[in-house]
Amino acid sequence: MAELYPSLVQCAIVAAAFKVLLFPAYKSTDFEVHRNWLAITHSLPVKEWYYEKTSEWTLDYPPFFAAFEWLMSQAAAYIDPGMLAVQNLGYDSWETVYFQRATVIVTELVLVFALSRYVKSAPSWDKQAAHVASLSILLSPGLFIIDHIHFQYNGFLYGILILSIVLARKQSTLLYSGILFAILLCLKHIYLYLALAYFVYLGRFYCLDPKNVFRPRVFNIIKLGVCVLGVFGIAFGPFVQWGQLLQLKDRLFPFSRGLCHAYWAPNIWAMYSFTDRALIPLAPRLGLSVNQDALNSVTRGLVGDTSFAVLPEVTSQQTFVLTFIFQLIPLVKLWFHSGPNWETFVGAVTLCGYASFLFGWHVHEKAILLIIIPFSLIALKDRRYFSAFRPLAVAGHVSLFPLLFTAAEFPLKTVYTVFWLILFLFVFDRVAPVPERPRIFVFDRLALLYLTFAIPLIVYCSLVHQLVFGFERLQFLPLMFMSSYCAVGVVGSWVGFMVVYFTA
């Protein structure tokens, strides 16, 4: 067995050195959000956690994440008690910055551990590909931009997700996989988007006999049921006891927000909005009626919610139905698969991520990681998978650029992402084996065309536009181009992956 270099730990060390250097970089309001949560969990009794509203950034993650913040606040008390006062809005002494940034790096060790388990779990002929894939996740520009500059704890959370996916690889550890996923749901409820795949997989291959659908395995059902309910019981039980469940629901699922987030995530609705914008000048000729309200009040996708001038409005119920339908399609195959197949399961998780990202209500651009990270685990299965992954890797990461808009971070995000793309697309290309079935030629060419289009677009959006129009005028234009371009990539890779998934 050949040793694999550089090892995960070596990469983690060098990456950590780089991330420490980024301590003074731009940090978004999420930094203050998490500081506020540290303060809330540290200085208030649990009963008041979900009622506290001194800051506008109220606690809106599930209880385990609050407990995680409480745990960190115990250490924070030794660093700078100032950050633990609820009244200290916007407090960012250098101790606070160092501490919070350091916790992101330290908790990311969970990801390193999960990835090393992933490589260990891979069969020996697949070790090298698994190693490359795990390095690509560890060094992912997505985590780099969102966690270490913008500020969040995705490295830690995705570490748990990967660990849970890896545990699903063996029949004997399926139960632990389910428990871990339940814990993950109690840390951050965005993973509900992937829950159906888990539900189907565990239901079909753990609770029912893999060979015979009509033979339930009662003992397994009881074990899984008790454990999962137990996890949820620990998380939500106390709040049920205090009669705070409705308050938690309101905090965790704020439905008052609009269809599109402040900046359009590159999904179907971004393309829908783009079509709507494009139709405004054409509407009189086509005999369509234009909603004047929308025309005047539009923030043009830059801030707040978007409403449509020409095309019909979209309701949250419609988006849910669409998401559900597109999640069910891949799950049908998972259910009827003969015997548990881990790759099909990861494919189904990825496709659930796709469906919710593309059709979901108020999707954040950051949710792209829900697709990219599970997909990375199987992207190197063969070249067909890889060619579906390629446009996603480009579009998904480029779509994160608008998260960082300050001048000092511009070189960081672009150079790092380009570095990652060149390095890993090249290495993936070398490592991915030739598929058993022939590839679709046209699709590959389109993907190449798509990739080459990225560079002029980035140059236009980040440089040429400002030179031509200045900083003030038509600010929404580069954002709209960017998200529409990325939406094309994400949708394209989704279609491509659907084909690969169903023909595999």
Added chain:
Amino acid sequence: MAPSTPSSHRPRKKRKVPSAPGSNNNLILDIGDGKQTPAFPLVSFLWAARAGVSQWLILPLTLMAVGLFRWAVGLWGYSGFQVPPMHGDFEAQRHWMEITTHLPMARWYLYDLQYWGLDYPPLTAYHSWLLGKIGSIVEPAWFALDKSRGFEDPHLKVFMRATVIASEYLIYIPAIVNFLRRYTRMQGVHAWSASIALVAILLQPATILIDHGHFQYNTVMLGLMVASLDAILAGRMLWACLFFVGALGFKQMALYYAPVMFAYLLGVCIFPRIRILRLINIAIITLAAFTLLFAPLLVAATNPEARALFATSPQPPLLQAFPISLDKNTVAYAVLFQLTQTIHRVLPFSRGIFEDKVANAWCAIHTFYKLHHFDVSLLQRASLGATLASIAIPCGIIFRHPRASLILPALSCVSWGFFLFSFQVHEKSVLLPLLPMTLSLAGDGGLNKENRAWVGWANVLGSWTMYPLLKREELRVPYIVMTLLWAYLMGLPPVCLETYRSRESLDDPNPQFELHILTKLIHFAFYFAMVGWHVLEAFVPTPAGKPDLWVVLNALIGAGGFGLAYLWCMWKLITQCRQIDLQVTEDENRKKKQ
């Protein structure tokens, strides 16, 4: 950068390739059972490239990676941030952009000398002018005359940091890449080792910390120097002169390298046979380069306004010493005034023997015996004598044996001599001896244990002696990160003991590649002292009345270490020279026998 080829199926014989003679040795360790491991972590990162990956891929990736580290260091503080009224080097550079873009050339070296008057050679002034012009297009307020003093703004910082990176990527990096390509080919070093050496050289902590943290444009001067070395390797002596004058014209500190360049260029004209024409050519091109360097300034001095200005300004000392007295209104007087004023500003003899606490001989002696009892001129003469004595041997060797392969050890040795004994040394001057020393990593056997241990140790020590400076500027974290990262990548203490561990190689025991026990002892003593000093400095307050005690201790340890580094470079130079001589005589004997 990432693994891509498994090594198990490689034939056993091929493993010998990297350790074949004439290559950069011992990058791959054989740990038995047919297993191979990289000798130090940096090798792991390029492990996948060992089977030969296109330079078109490795080079851009390397440059992007090291660029990211540079930019990330730039996010931290800089010299003089929020320290009115004088601020620091950042303000000095910004101020020069301000005065060069707004004032006629005649006033560049005269304008308000008390507030960061221009005291770098003309090329820096032209460079500042260019950057100032570009910056004024973006935002004129950054460089408004007088009004912009002490201007601090995040966008200005981004612009200034970007100019450092741009200057570096336009001059230093192409020079290093070209130099390494030629040097490794000349020394028969494998392209893979060359890539590893390139990463090591470009991640050298001291240079990154000073240029991108503290804020200076040293890499421009160093880059011109490397370009000059590249020209020497290529045998293009005239280009070498031109680039060296460029380096000297950018920053007078390049004088540290001048004796070797002079001795070498003179040597190639005399040995093995005297070539008068070449000597004349070199002399002419050097003079022409200097003329070109000063031409814009001197031409600007001839216009009537400038003449009127010079006629009323106080004379620079050099002009006072001028034997012939000139009419103050003539063109000749104006030109001479401009020239002498520039030289007077650039050469620092009007200042003290050392600035702050610097890890050289004078500061060390001063600790035990106060030097300010002596007359300045006596000290000047003493330092001149000591410097000359310290550089005499290496200059003699390089003059008698003008070989391109000896030029790196000679340069390091001479610049250590200057650093230790010359007048008015800054702690930042340590970059000069470190450059040729670090470049030697790319040479034959440059990445073997001995060279790596010494070069690594000198680099770690170098950035450690700059800690008191970096600490003042809130650059503690970048200092810790960059120094430890480099030590880790190179397999050095305090992070990694790999280099100092003796490995029993089953296949071919190569005892000559193991470190001498004395080397290990010396290095460990220094690493121990450095770590111990950091603990002291962080946790123990200095005794009353001696607030600078830790800084002085730092300088003392540093001076000792640099003295050893000087001796080691000298020893390397002598042994390499003898080796070459032996080879030459052997070859001659063989020819005679035939």
